[in-house]
Amino acid sequence: xxxxxxxxxxxxxxxxxxxxxxxxxxxxxxxxxxxxxxxxxxxxxxxxxxxxxxxxxxxxxxxxxxxxxxxxxxxxxxxxxxxxxxxxxxxxxxxxxxxxxxxxxxxxxxxxxxxxxxxxxxxxxxxxxxxxxxxxxxxxxxxxxxxxxxxxxxxxxxxxxxxxxxxxxxxxxxxxxxxxxxxxxxxxxxxxxx
Numbered sequence: 779x780x781x782x783x784x785x786x787x788x789x790x791x792x793x794x795x796x797x798x799x800x801x802x803x804x805x806x807x808x809x810x811x812x813x814x815x816x817x818x819x820x821x822x823x824x825x826x827x828x829x830x831x832x833x834x835x836x837x838x839x840x841x842x843x844x845x846x847x848x849x850x851x852x853x854x855x856x857x858x859x860x861x862x863x864x865x866x867x868x869x870x871x872x873x874x875x876x877x878x879x880x881x882x883x884x885x886x887x888x889x890x891x892x893x894x895x896x897x898x899x900x901x902x903x904x905x906x907x908x909x910x911x912x913x914x915x916x917x918x919x920x921x922x923x924x925x926x927x928x929x930x931x932x933x934x935x936x937x938x939x940x941x942x943x944x945x946x947x948x949x950x951x952x953x954x955x956x957x958x959x960x961x962x963x964x965x966x967x968x969x970x971x972x
Contacts, residue, residue, distance in 0.1 A: 787846045790854045794861070795839055798885070801828045802835055810869055810882040826865040826888045834936040838885040848913075849896045851903065857892065860955060864891040867951045868944060876943055887944030893917060894952030899959060921946060 801808050801824055810825025811818070829835040845857060868887045872879045894917055900910035921942075923929075929940040 786854055790846065790857070791843055794842065798827050798829070798835060798839065802832070805829070805883065808883075810872065810879075812873060812877065812880045815869065815873055822866040822869040823862070824865075825869055825882050826885055828883050829885070830883050830936055830938040834884055834938070837936065838889060841889050842885065845892060845896070848909075849900060849906075851900065851906065852896045856896065860892045860895055860952075861888065863955060864888045864948065864951055867954075868947045871947045871951070872943075879941065879943070882941055882944060884941075884944070887941075887948035889948065890917060890945045891948035891952035891955065894949045895956040895959070898953060898956035902960070917949060921949065 805828040808821065808824035808828045810821050815821055829838060846852070846854070865888055868891070869882075872882060893913060897910040897913040897917075900906040901914075903910075924940070924942040924945060929942065933940050
């Protein structure tokens with residue numbers, strides 16, 4: 779059973795890496811662009827699945843690759859759902875609340891949301907609670923650092939400014955997704971065991 783789940787994780791990661799890499803080849807057609815967002819609605823998602831360059835791509839894929847292994851209770855379906863739900867929520871937040879953001883590319887906002895959502899749910903499991911709290915503390919520390927000190931080192935590495943607002947929005951929507959998941963789980967009578 780463990781081998782079967784490991785193979786599923788590897789196939790899932792390979793699929794995400796491949797899709798993002800294929801989009802990367804024609805990245806200009808897939809960036810989030812404020813002026814054409816509703817005329818080209820695929821950008822609600824793909825703006826988060828493409829990157830400004832290959833270094834940016836590899837950094838985000840490395841962070842994404844860790845997810846299924848550090849949160850083994852979360853299923854591939856959970857990660858897939860978050861990959862599909864968080865991008866349009868973040869994109870629409872840009873569009874309506876931060877209209878000065880005209881262009882965006884990168885998975886980091888979604889990654890912040892996924893890590894936050896999964897860690898929030900893992901707080902319900904006694905054995906994973908301390909690790910989940912540590913992950914949330916590190917995310918909060920990173921947000922504080924980025925919004926006070928900045929992220930010039932990362933910007934130089936990827937060759938583009940870091941849009942820290944995407945990280946904050948990812949965390950906010952990740953908390954919302956976790957809350958909704960726990961509410962549905964509770965209403966369905968499958969409340970996560972303490």
